[in-house]
Every structure is written in structure tokens, then in C-alpha cells.
Amino acid sequence: MSISEHIKKYHEILPDSVILVAVSKTKPVSDLQEAYDAGQRDFGENKIQEMTEKQEQLPQDIKWHMIGHVQTNKVKYMAPYVSLIHAVDRLKLVKEINRQAENNNRTINILLQVKIAQEETKFGMPLDQAENFLQNNTIANYPNVRLKGLMGMASFTENKEQIAEEFRSIKKLYDRFYTKYEFDTLSTGMSGDYSIAIKHGSTMVRIGSAIFGSR
Known part of the structure; x- marks a missing residue:
């Protein structure tokens, strides 16, 4: 299947409530243009x-x-x-995003990245730290930053129940603060586990290799 065919497939199979972010890191502009021409508007990069x-x-x-x-x-x-x-995992970063947003006369949307995976290599605030951050309304001190929700990455494992449990843990935190912050984005799920993520409340999935091919 071509890139455009993959984009059209995901637009058809994903629920209307779920936004597809096409992860285009390392891919040439021509690949992104093909996805754009097929109707894709949200693209994810890591550099x-x-x-x-x-x-x-x-x-x-x-x-x-x-x-x-x-x-x-x-x-x-x-x-x-x-x-x-998506990957806002420390207060120092929030402060800098707020400063640069103010310099550009805009408000920048962010997600708090929560560490739900067991791998040491994964970034994110531990669940208890994220809970304290949200409970204390720390974000209120930074008017040029808008907290839209949470982001998390599950462990890289074949154990689907473990993945589901990790997604459940971040959904529970999301639900606790959903009303307080008027959250609208739970960014969980990638090419290999997006269907599990959607079953556990994801509103945004990040899919790369299944659209653009391996890197």
C-alpha cells in the first residue's frame, strides 16, 4: 500500500473522536506531501x-x-x-515554553507526559509526581501555556494485558482532572498498540511506521 492509501485506511477505521498524528520523523518532505494530499493535517516529529x-x-x-x-x-x-x-515532563520545560510563547505573542498547547511504561529509557513524570503537579494547579503560573491533557507510551512488550493496564493507569489520572482542566486530549497509542489505547480512552494516536514504512 502507498502512503496515501495508508492514510485513507486510518481515516476510515479510526473513530471520529480519535485524531491521527502521522509520525513523519526522518521521512522526506515528499512523503509528507503525499500524506497531506490524502487529507492528513497532523504530523509528529521528534527533532x-x-x-x-x-x-x-x-x-x-x-x-x-x-x-x-x-x-x-x-x-x-x-x-x-x-x-x-506532547512530551512535557518537567517544570523547567513548562517555564521555557511559556517564555517563548510570550515572546511570540501566542499560547502554546502542551500535554503532560506521564511515565506509565516499565522501561527505564522512557521519559515522563512518574504518576505520583504528575498527580501532584495537577493537584497543585502548577500550570496556572504560566499564562502562555495551555494544558490540553496527558501523553503516555506503554511498554514495548507482547503482553497486551500489561499494555492495557498501563493505558488504564493514565486514563484514570486523566479522568480525575478532566473537568478541572477541561482536558480534550489523551495521546496514547502507536502503530503496534493503538487499538488497545483507543479501548482505554485515547483521543489521539501517533502512527508512523505503519504509514510511512520502517525507518
């Missing part, structure tokens, strides 16, 4: 420099999602245009 280079070459109505770990000194490069920053 700010690469995303910025693509943003300058592609249609301006694309919504750019920063899904990778973010270095604070790189925030300024994406602040003028980024649509949603």
Missing part, C-alpha cells in the same frame, strides 16, 4: 530542527506535533508555529 525545516517547505495549515523529548534550549525554534507539544 525540532528537522520539524522546522519541513514546516518551512510544506503547506501552512499543517498542525505540527512535537512528540520527542524536548531540550529547553531548542524551544525557541518551534515556538512560532508548533501546534502541540
Whole structure:
């Protein structure tokens, strides 16, 4: 199947309540253009420099999602245009996003990344820290940042019950603070586990290799 055929397939099979983020990291602009021409508007990248280079070459109505770990000194490069920053996992980063958003006279949408996987290599706030962050309304001190919801990555395992349990844990936290923050985005699920994520409340899935092929 071509890229455009994959895009059309996911647009057909995903519920209307779930947004598809096409993870286009390392892929050439021509691949993104093909996906765009098939109707895709949300694209995910994990390196700010690469995303910025693509943003300058592609249609301006694309919504750019920063899904990778973010270095604070790189925030300024994406602040003028980024649509949603998924991997916000520390207060220092919130402060810098707020500062750069203010410099660009805009409010930047973010997700709090919660560590639900068992792998040490995965980033994110531990569940208890995330709960404290939300309970204390820490985000209220940063008026140029809008907290839209939570993001999480499940363990890389064949154990579907473990994956489901990890998605349940972040959905429980999401539901606790859903009303307080008017959340609308739970970004969980990737190419291998998106169907499990959707069963457990995901409103946004990040799919890359199943659309663009292996990297």
C-alpha cells in the first residue's frame, strides 16, 4: 500500500473522536506531501530542527506535533508555529515554553507526559509526581501555556494485558482532572498498540511506521 492509501485506511477505521498524528520523523518532505494530499493535517516529529525545516517547505495549515523529548534550549525554534507539544515532563520545560510563547505573542498547547511504561529509557513524570503537579494547579503560573491533557507510551512488550493496564493507569489520572482542566486530549497509542489505547480512552494516536514504512 502507498502512503496515501495508508492514510485513507486510518481515516476510515479510526473513530471520529480519535485524531491521527502521522509520525513523519526522518521521512522526506515528499512523503509528507503525499500524506497531506490524502487529507492528513497532523504530523509528529521528534527533532525540532528537522520539524522546522519541513514546516518551512510544506503547506501552512499543517498542525505540527512535537512528540520527542524536548531540550529547553531548542524551544525557541518551534515556538512560532508548533501546534502541540506532547512530551512535557518537567517544570523547567513548562517555564521555557511559556517564555517563548510570550515572546511570540501566542499560547502554546502542551500535554503532560506521564511515565506509565516499565522501561527505564522512557521519559515522563512518574504518576505520583504528575498527580501532584495537577493537584497543585502548577500550570496556572504560566499564562502562555495551555494544558490540553496527558501523553503516555506503554511498554514495548507482547503482553497486551500489561499494555492495557498501563493505558488504564493514565486514563484514570486523566479522568480525575478532566473537568478541572477541561482536558480534550489523551495521546496514547502507536502503530503496534493503538487499538488497545483507543479501548482505554485515547483521543489521539501517533502512527508512523505503519504509514510511512520502517525507518
